[in-house]
Amino acid sequence: MAAVIDNAAPRAGLAHDLGYLWYRVRQSPLTMAGLAVIVLVLAVMALAGVLAPFDPNHVSLEQRLLPPSGAHWFGTDEVGRDLFSRILYGSRLSVSVALFVVPVSGTLGSLVGCFSGSIGGMVDTVIMRGTDIVLSVPSLVLTMALAAALGPSLFNAMLAITVVRIPVYVRLARGQALLIRELNYAKAARAFGGSRWHMVSWHVLRNAFPPILIQASLDVGSTILMASALGFIGLGAQQPTAEWGAMVATGRNYILDQWWYSAFPGFAILVTATGCNLFGDGLRDILDPRLKGK
Amino acid sequence: MASLLSIQDLTLEFPIYRGSVRALNGVTLRVESREIVGIVGESGSGKSVTAMMVMRLLVEGSYRARGSVTLLGQDVLRASEAAMLELRGSQVAMIFQEPMTALNPTRKVGAQMVEVIRLHRGLSRARARTEAVALLRDMHVADPERILGNYPFELSGGMRQRVLLALAFSCQPKLLIADEPTTALDVTVQRQVLLLMREKAREKNAAILFITHDMAVVSQFCDRVYVMYAGGVVEDGPTAEVMANPRHPYTRGLLGALPDRTGSRGQLEAIQGSVPDLTRLPEGCAFAARCPLVREACRQRPPLVVTDPAGRHRAACWAVQEEVQAP
Amino acid sequence: MNTPPILTLRGLQVRFPAGADWLGRANEHVHALNGVDLDIRPGETLGVVGESGCGKTTLAMVLIGLIKPSSGTLERNGARGGSANMQIVFQDPQSSLDPRLPVWRVIAEPLHVQRRGLSRAELKRAAGAAASQVEIPPDYLGRYPHEFSGGQRQRIAIARALISEPDIILLDEPTSALDISVQAQILNLLNELQRRRGLTYILISHNVSVVRHMSDRVAVMYLGQIVELGTCEEVLQTPRHPYTRLLLESVPRLGVPVAFDAVSSSTELPSNRRLPAGCFFRDRCPLAREGCDRPQALLTAAGEHRVRCHVEAGQP
Numbered sequence: 001m002a003a004v005i006d007n008a009a010p011r012a013g014l015a016h017d018l019g020y021l022w023y024r025v026r027q028s029p030l031t032m033a034g035l036a037v038i039v040l041v042l043a044v045m046a047l048a049g050v051l052a053p054f055d056p057n058h059v060s061l062e063q064r065l066l067p068p069s070g071a072h073w074f075g076t077d078e079v080g081r082d083l084f085s086r087i088l089y090g091s092r093l094s095v096s097v098a099l100f101v102v103p104v105s106g107t108l109g110s111l112v113g114c115f116s117g118s119i120g121g122m123v124d125t126v127i128m129r130g131t132d133i134v135l136s137v138p139s140l141v142l143t144m145a146l147a148a149a150l151g152p153s154l155f156n157a158m159l160a161i162t163v164v165r166i167p168v169y170v171r172l173a174r175g176q177a178l179l180i181r182e183l184n185y186a187k188a189a190r191a192f193g194g195s196r197w198h199m200v201s202w203h204v205l206r207n208a209f210p211p212i213l214i215q216a217s218l219d220v221g222s223t224i225l226m227a228s229a230l231g232f233i234g235l236g237a238q239q240p241t242a243e244w245g246a247m248v249a250t251g252r253n254y255i256l257d258q259w260w261y262s263a264f265p266g267f268a269i270l271v272t273a274t275g276c277n278l279f280g281d282g283l284r285d286i287l288d289p290r291l292k293g294k
Numbered sequence: 295m296a297s298l299l300s301i302q303d304l305t306l307e308f309p310i311y312r313g314s315v316r317a318l319n320g321v322t323l324r325v326e327s328r329e330i331v332g333i334v335g336e337s338g339s340g341k342s343v344t345a346m347m348v349m350r351l352l353v354e355g356s357y358r359a360r361g362s363v364t365l366l367g368q369d370v371l372r373a374s375e376a377a378m379l380e381l382r383g384s385q386v387a388m389i390f391q392e393p394m395t396a397l398n399p400t401r402k403v404g405a406q407m408v409e410v411i412r413l414h415r416g417l418s419r420a421r422a423r424t425e426a427v428a429l430l431r432d433m434h435v436a437d438p439e440r441i442l443g444n445y446p447f448e449l450s451g452g453m454r455q456r457v458l459l460a461l462a463f464s465c466q467p468k469l470l471i472a473d474e475p476t477t478a479l480d481v482t483v484q485r486q487v488l489l490l491m492r493e494k495a496r497e498k499n500a501a502i503l504f505i506t507h508d509m510a511v512v513s514q515f516c517d518r519v520y521v522m523y524a525g526g527v528v529e530d531g532p533t534a535e536v537m538a539n540p541r542h543p544y545t546r547g548l549l550g551a552l553p554d555r556t557g558s559r560g561q562l563e564a565i566q567g568s569v570p571d572l573t574r575l576p577e578g579c580a581f582a583a584r585c586p587l588v589r590e591a592c593r594q595r596p597p598l599v600v601t602d603p604a605g606r607h608r609a610a611c612w613a614v615q616e617e618v619q620a621p
Numbered sequence: 622m623n624t625p626p627i628l629t630l631r632g633l634q635v636r637f638p639a640g641a642d643w644l645g646r647a648n649e650h651v652h653a654l655n656g657v658d659l660d661i662r663p664g665e666t667l668g669v670v671g672e673s674g675c676g677k678t679t680l681a682m683v684l685i686g687l688i689k690p691s692s693g694t695l696e697r698n699g700a701r702g703g704s705a706n707m708q709i710v711f712q713d714p715q716s717s718l719d720p721r722l723p724v725w726r727v728i729a730e731p732l733h734v735q736r737r738g739l740s741r742a743e744l745k746r747a748a749g750a751a752a753s754q755v756e757i758p759p760d761y762l763g764r765y766p767h768e769f770s771g772g773q774r775q776r777i778a779i780a781r782a783l784i785s786e787p788d789i790i791l792l793d794e795p796t797s798a799l800d801i802s803v804q805a806q807i808l809n810l811l812n813e814l815q816r817r818r819g820l821t822y823i824l825i826s827h828n829v830s831v832v833r834h835m836s837d838r839v840a841v842m843y844l845g846q847i848v849e850l851g852t853c854e855e856v857l858q859t860p861r862h863p864y865t866r867l868l869l870e871s872v873p874r875l876g877v878p879v880a881f882d883a884v885s886s887s888t889e890l891p892s893n894r895r896l897p898a899g900c901f902f903r904d905r906c907p908l909a910r911e912g913c914d915r916p917q918a919l920l921t922a923a924g925e926h927r928v929r930c931h932v933e934a935g936q937p
Contacts, residue, residue, distance in 0.1 A: 019311070019312070020311045023311045023312075024311075183716060184711055184713060184716040184717040185716065185717055185718055185719040185720075187687060187711075188709065188711060188717050188781075189730060189734070190687060191685045191686060191687055191708075191709050192708070192730060192731040192734050192735070192785075193731075193734050193735060194730075194734045195734075198733075198734055202719070202722070202726075202730065203719055203722075206719075206721040206722070207719065207720070207721055209721075336800035336801065336802060336803075337771070337800055450889065450890075451673075480672035480673055480827065481672065481827065481829070481868065481871045481872050481873075482672060482867060482868060482871040483672075484871065484873075485870075485871040485873075485879065488879070489879065507800065507801065508873065509801070509875060510830075510872075510873035510874055510875045511873045513873075513875050513876055513877075514873050514874075514877065514878055514879045515873075515879070534876075537875060537876055538876070547802060548801055548802060549875070550805075551801050551802045551804065551805035552801065552805075552830065552875065553804075553805075553808065553830040553831050553833065553834035553835075554830045554833065554834070554874060554875065559812055559834065559835065560834075561809055561812075562805035562808055562809055562834075563805065564802060564803075564805035564806040564809055565802040565805075568770055568772070568803075569770075
């Protein structure tokens with residue numbers, strides 16, 4: 001027996017895989033930049049309480065609309081709240097939205113998509129036409145309409161974004177299911193007599209996962225943007241909660257003389273979304289060729 | 295007279311995560327003009343990489359190379375990209391295993407041929423097209439005009455290889471490198487393509503460097519052969535001599551593993567074990583772990599030693615060396 | 622042979638719709654199999670040899686149940702009554718194993734599908750037993766396919782085929798993607814397994830040497846038909862059909878030089894969309910003459926040796 005496997009490499013464990021991933025990430029400066037942003041945002045989110053010099057909701061009317069200074073790094077808003085602290089705390093909301101929306105929409109959408117692709121026939125057609133309808137409406141408009149219908153609150157905003165996002169994953173997962181069905185190992189499974197359910201649970205789900213993961217990582221950036229957009233029109237988190245989009249919106253009224261009010265929250269949105277996108281892109285480049293290689 | 299191609303002690307490494315893959319480990323070979331030289335080996339032997347290095351087709355920066363590769367007097371490892379571009383396609387041509395991927399599937403064959411011919415010979419479009427027709431006819435294609443109007447997917451594998459051969463020969467190269475050109479083809483088509491290659495090479499005074507894993511094809515087609523294993527040459531010499539009288543244990547093992555050799559259902563001589571990990575090559579002979587003749591000396595890499603009086607058949611093996619040196 | 626055949630094929634035809642008219646109805650068909658009759662005897666190895674377009678892949682798909690024949694019958698007669706169990710080993714060990722399943726699951730899959738309700742431990746144990754048959758040690762079963770070499774993966778595929786205790790194993794180009802030395806190991810393993818377990822093999826390959834080495838009987842296919850059938854010696858040593866002769870001539874053999882001016886007959890297959898009226902091989906056949914314009918039947922040349930050529934069978 002030893003003759004057959006005599007030089008197999010030691011078991012490539014999780015540590016090895018992560019080490020390799022890190023090695024690939026290091027090779028791409030943009031991906032590293034994206035990762036740095038993500039780490040920074042997560043740190044801010046966790047340590048907002050420690051890092052914020054002021055209470056974000058502390059009103060102080062004598063301090064209203066102050067420009068950036070040594071005391072208030074990003075200036076203050078129209079009721080004297082420190083913008084820097086509000087932006088730090090605001091990160092929690094933006095990130096939470098993404099952490100809710102992406103996994104939920106991703107999981108629900110993928111399950112429906114895998115199921116649809118594997119079952120085929122009338123069920124598949126109906127589901128596909130359903131997604132067609134939803135996807136034909138511009139997503140921002142639809143999200144806003146849904147959020148408005150549900151009522152302005154952070155949770156409703158998250159719900160609206162999730163619902164509108166689901167069809168994207170349904171399509172993606174269905175495409176993967178169709179692709180996987182034609183691969184040799186799926187054919188082998190059919191040859192052994194595997195039922196459709198067996199195909200989904202044993203083969204489709206786990207092989208469709210990487211492309212879905214890549215889409216999800218790219219989605220984080222767009223979700224943050226979407227949440228900010230909703231906040232901008234007043235459908236997200238309500239006052240006095242600090243939320244980047246809402247802050248940009250309110251800052252509009254003061255933009256001519258107090259540029260910092262909209263600029264800094266806007267910049268926070270920009271940096272976070274870009275960082276997520278860069279990292280998602282990099283992840284796709286790393287995962288894809290490796291998939292082919294395997 | 296200087297060789298057309300001379301590779302001296304070429305070592306090639308690809309840095310990867312936590313180490314590097316040593317694809318070539320001191321390869322020495324040469325091709326003289328008008329010869330048909332074969333490189334035979336299994337996966338991991340380095341035969342394809344050798345072919346790629348001759349024309350320096352590997353991505354800059356993805357590898358580290360030591361040694362020398364001299365192609366038509368040009369030092370390939372140190373030449374400028376401009377100098378390499380000069381060589382590629384016009385003095386040295388290459389055809390690969392998968393003709394489908396060498397041709398752009400979205401453009402008609404004629405357009406692609408004309409483009410290549412114009413690139414290398416600066417002819418007008420009309421002249422280039424006439425030339426393309428002539429080249430195809432030369433490759434025994436019955437209806438060249440029609441083929442030019444086809445897309446690659448409309449052609450059979452054998453026909454596609456003929457198109458690629460026509461392109462390869464279009465600039466009268468002195469050396470044609472063929473990397474498993476017939477492996478993906480049916481056996482009857484394979485014979486046609488091989489005969490065609492040989493005929494055209496002889497006609498146009500070109501040498502062929504033929505890379506394959508198929509010993510039988512090598513024995514029928516090549517004047518000389520190099521047997522490669524784990525990035526090194528283990529045996530070389532005139533084909534008939536090497537096939538009839540293999541000296542290296544690996545070559546013997548390979549020939550013994552061919553199903554044609556034994557009677558029906560007999561036990562085939564399978565070389566025990568498997569190819570070494572190229573990221574962790576052993577210090578000594580790469581074949582030692584699987585060799586029936588392994589001995590103490592094998593901890594050191596054996597040099598190629600001449601085994602026949604004419605001095606043309608060599609094997610890299612301590613056991614062979616002992617035999618040869620014994621009175 | 623008096624034992625009843627374990628597999629019987631009669632008049633198997635497979636057509637795929639190709640082009641369609643404006644109403645969406647198929648107006649052209651690809652004729653992949655054009656009447657295959659075959660009896661496969663228990664315990665034998667039947668080699669099916671042919672080039673691309675001959676229909677051997679389609680035949681494999683029909684045998685394994687992935688494609689339904691357009692007409693004709695397929696019967697599997699197990700020794701214990703009921704349907705004989707047939708499993709398949711595919712050509713490419715890389716793509717035929719799910720890269721995201723640990724190898725014990727890959728091997729145990731057919732068992733799980735056929736006998737639901739087996740526990741994880743039972744499946745693992747069965748996988749271990751099958752793996753030891755192909756010399757893969759059980760402690761490697763938690764690894765993933767990409768951690769194994771090509772030859773090892775093919776062994777895993779063979780273990781997978783063995784786990785449900787099949788009567789027949791369909792080997793679809795089992796060694797074409799493997800190195801020569803690895804091929805030798807796998808062929809030795811297959812022979813050993815057949816001896817030990819009394820398996821019937823259907824070996825489909827374009828590699829004549831492998832077929833010659835492994836088979837008891839050989840069927841040569843051309844354009845969806847069997848053009849010659851007989852024992853391995855009869856067909857591959859003394860071929861009767863002109864196509865078989867052409868095929869065997871073209872196979873490179875060690876030490877046998879190819880004549881510089883070997884006759885090159887046309888190598889293009891006739892279209893399988895519009896099948897030729899008479900003998901399919903007529904355009905390329907050196908023996909073509911009167912009588913070849915009628916459809917050819919598989920005739921007996923001598924004893925068990927059958928050939929689809931009226932000239933060679935001596936019946937003008």
